[in-house]
Amino acid sequence: GGSLRQAQLQLAPFKDAELRDVALRLRELYPAVDRNAMEGRLPTASIDAMIAEITAGFRGDVGVVPRQFLRTLVNAMDMIDEGVDLPATVPPVDEAALNEDERRLIEQRYPYDPEPEDEAGYSVEF
Numbered sequence: 001g002g003s004l005r006q007a008q009l010q011l012a013p014f015k016d017a018e019l020r021d022v023a024l025r026l027r028e029l030y031p032a033v034d035r036n037a038m039e040g041r042l043p044t045a046s047i048d049a050m051i052a053e054i055t056a057g058f059r060g061d062v063g064v065v066p067r068q069f070l071r072t073l074v075n076a077m078d079m080i081d082e083g084v085d086l087p088a089t090v091p092p093v094d095e096a097a098l099n100e101d102e103r104r105l106i107e108q109r110y111p112y113d114p115e116p117e118d119e120a121g122y123s124v125e126f
Contacts (some may be wrong), residue, residue, distance in 0.1 A: 003078035016051070019066060030077045041080045047073070051074055062090045
C-alpha cells in the first residue's frame with residue numbers, strides 16, 4: 001500500500017545523521033499543498049521518532065533502513081497532503097517489500113549462509 005506518487009530509488013547505506021538530513025530535505029522538497037500544515041503535522045521530532053521506530057526493527061542498523069524509512073516518510077507526507085490523519089505509531093514494515101538482506105537482519109540471521117565446514121571450527125598447528 002501507499003501512494004502511487006512514490007518513485008523507485010536505489011540507495012546506498014546511510015549513517016543515522018545522514019538519514020535524518022535526507023528526511024528533512026525530502027520534507028522541504030515535498031510539493032505540499034500547505035507547507036505550514038506539512039511542517040506542523042510532521043515536525044522534526046516526529047521524523048526522529050519515525051527513524052528510531054523503524055531502525056528498532058532492524059536492530060538499530062541504519063545502513064539497511066533507508067528504503068523502508070523513506071517509503072514510510074513519503075507515505076506519511078502524502079497522507080498529510082491529502083488531509084488524512086496519520087496513525088499514532090509508524091505502521092510495521094511491509095515484510096513482502098523487504099529484500100533478502102533486510103529480511104535476514106529482522107530475523108536476526110547472518111547476512112550469509114554459513115558453509116558446512118564453518119561448524120567444524122579451525123585447527124591450530126604448532
